[in-house]
Amino acid sequence: MPDVKHFDPEAVLEQVERLFWQRGAATTGIAEVIAVTGLSRSSLYATYGGKQDLYVQALRRYVERRSEPMFETLASDGRGLPAVAAFFDTLIEARCTGEYARWGCMAANAHAGPGDPQVRGLLDHHHGRLRAAMREALEAAGDQLRPGLDLDAVAESLALLAYGVNVRSRAGADPESLHKGVAAALDALRPTRT
Amino acid sequence: MPDVKHFDPEAVLEQVERLFWQRGAATTGIAEVIAVTGLSRSSLYATYGGKQDLYVQALRRYVERRSEPMFETLASDGRGLPAVAAFFDTLIEARCTGEYARWGCMAANAHAGPGDPQVRGLLDHHHGRLRAAMREALEAAGDQLRPGLDLDAVAESLALLAYGVNVRSRAGADPESLHKGVAAALDALRPTRT
DNA sequence: TCTATCCTGGAACGAGCAGTCCAAGTTGAG
DNA sequence: CTCAACTTGGACTGCTCGTTCCAGGATAGA
Numbered sequence: 001m002p003d004v005k006h007f008d009p010e011a012v013l014e015q016v017e018r019l020f021w022q023r024g025a026a027t028t029g030i031a032e033v034i035a036v037t038g039l040s041r042s043s044l045y046a047t048y049g050g051k052q053d054l055y056v057q058a059l060r061r062y063v064e065r066r067s068e069p070m071f072e073t074l075a076s077d078g079r080g081l082p083a084v085a086a087f088f089d090t091l092i093e094a095r096c097t098g099e100y101a102r103w104g105c106m107a108a109n110a111h112a113g114p115g116d117p118q119v120r121g122l123l124d125h126h127h128g129r130l131r132a133a134m135r136e137a138l139e140a141a142g143d144q145l146r147p148g149l150d151l152d153a154v155a156e157s158l159a160l161l162a163y164g165v166n167v168r169s170r171a172g173a174d175p176e177s178l179h180k181g182v183a184a185a186l187d188a189l190r191p192t193r194t
Numbered sequence: 195m196p197d198v199k200h201f202d203p204e205a206v207l208e209q210v211e212r213l214f215w216q217r218g219a220a221t222t223g224i225a226e227v228i229a230v231t232g233l234s235r236s237s238l239y240a241t242y243g244g245k246q247d248l249y250v251q252a253l254r255r256y257v258e259r260r261s262e263p264m265f266e267t268l269a270s271d272g273r274g275l276p277a278v279a280a281f282f283d284t285l286i287e288a289r290c291t292g293e294y295a296r297w298g299c300m301a302a303n304a305h306a307g308p309g310d311p312q313v314r315g316l317l318d319h320h321h322g323r324l325r326a327a328m329r330e331a332l333e334a335a336g337d338q339l340r341p342g343l344d345l346d347a348v349a350e351s352l353a354l355l356a357y358g359v360n361v362r363s364r365a366g367a368d369p370e371s372l373h374k375g376v377a378a379a380l381d382a383l384r385p386t387r388t
Numbered sequence: 389t390c391t392a393t394c395c396t397g398g399a400a401c402g403a404g405c406a407g408t409c410c411a412a413g414t415t416g417a418g
Numbered sequence: 419c420t421c422a423a424c425t426t427g428g429a430c431t432g433c434t435c436g437t438t439c440c441a442g443g444a445t446a447g448a
Binding site for chain 1: 221298305308318340341344348355361366367376378379382383
C-alpha cells in the first residue's frame with residue numbers, strides 16, 4: 001500500500017501552530033499556511049481537515065507541548081515560592097524576548113476568538129492544569145507562606161495573574177513592570193517579617 | 195447647507211462598539227455592521243472611514259465610555275481596599291451575567307488581534323489608566339494594607355489580575371472561582387491578624 | 389511488469405469580503 | 419421657485435476566502 005506521506009505531519013503541525021499563535025486564527029488564511037508549510041491544498045485538507053480543525057489541532061499541540069511542560073516543571077519543583085517565581089520569570093522572559101516575543105500565549109489569545117466548543121474545552125483544560133500546578137507548587141511552600149491562606153484561591157489568583165502577563169506582553173508591555181507586578185503578588189503571600 | 199445626517203453618529207457608534215466587542219473585529223463583516231446599524235454603506239464609509247478606522251473608533255469609545263467611568267469610580271472612592279474589592283465585584287458581575295456576559299473586556303480582547311499601532315496606543319492608555327486608578331485606590335487604604343508594600347507594584351499586579359478575570363470570563367469561567375481568586379489576592383495585602 | 393492504491397499539485401468554484409461610485413432624493417439659502 | 423450642497427440607497431467591482439475536485443505520478447505487492 002503506497003500510502004506514505006511525503007511530509008512529516010507533526011513537523012507541519014508545529015509550523016501551523018506557530019503561524020496561528022503569532023497571527024491569530026481569524027487573520028491567517030489557508031494561503032499563508034500553504035506558503036509556510038510548503039504542502040499543497042490537497043494534502044493539507046486530507047491530513048488535517050478544514051481550517052477550524054487545523055486550528056484546533058494546532059491549539060491542542062500548543063497546550064500539550066508548550067504549556068504542559070511548564071506546568072509540570074512548576075508542579076514538581078518542590079521549592080515552593082521560588083518555583084512559582086521561577087515560573088513567572090521564565091514566562092515573562094519567553095513572552096518579551098527572543099523568538100516568541102509579543103506572541104503572547106496562544107491559549108490566552110484564543111479566548112478572544114469565537115466561542116467554539118472544542119476550543120473552549122481546550123481552554124478550560126489549560127486553565128485547570130495551570131491552577132492545579134500552581135496549587136501543587138504552593139503546597140510545597142510550607143512556612144514560606146503566611147498562615148491561613150486558602151491555597152486553592154491563591155492558586156486561582158496566580159493563574160489569573162499569569163493570563164494578565166500573557167495578555168499584556170502581546171501588546172509589548174515593559175517586562176520590568178511585569179516582573180514588579182508579579183513580585184508584589186508573591187511578596188504579599190509571604191509572612192510578615194518579624 | 196442641507197448637510198444634516200439622517201442618523202445619530204454616536205448612537206450608531208455604540209451599536210458598532212457592541213458588535214465588535216462581542217464578536218471581535220476580524221470575524222465581523224461590514225455586512226453585519228450594516229445589518230445591525232441599519233445605515234447604508236455610503237453613510238458608513240463617509241462618516242467613519244473603512245473597517246479598521248471604524249474598529250479603532252469603537253475601541254476608543256469603549257475605553258472612554260465604558261472603562262474610564264469604572265476607573266474614575268475606583269480612583270475616587272476613598273475607602274481603600276473595599277473600593278478595590280467593589281471594583282472587582284462589579285467587574286465579575288458584569289462579565290459573567292446580564293447583557294454583556296461572556297463578552298469579556300473589549301480592550302483585553304483587542305490584545306489578541308494584530309499589532310495595529312493605533313490599537314496598541316489605546317491599549318497602553320487603557321492599561322495606564324487602570325493601573326493609576328488602582329494605585330489611587332490603594333493610597334487611600336492606609337493601614338488596611340500590611341506595611342512595606344510597593345504600591346506601584348501592587349497596582350500593577352491587581353491590574354494584571356483584572357486582565358485575567360476579563361480573559362477567563364469570556365470563556366465562561368465560574369464567577370465563584372473568579373471571586374475566590376480576587377479575594378485571595380486582596381486578603382494577602384492585608385496585615386496579619388494579631 | 390502490471391495493477392491497484394493513495395498521495396500530490398494545481399486548476400477551478402462559489403461565496404463573501406472590503407471598498408467605490410453614481411443617480412436619486414432631500415433640504416436650506418437666495 | 420430654483421439651485422447648489424450634501425446625504426442616501428444600492429448596484430457594482432475586484433479580490434480573497436475556504437473548499438472541492440480530478441488528472442497525473444509514485445509506489446508496494448503479485
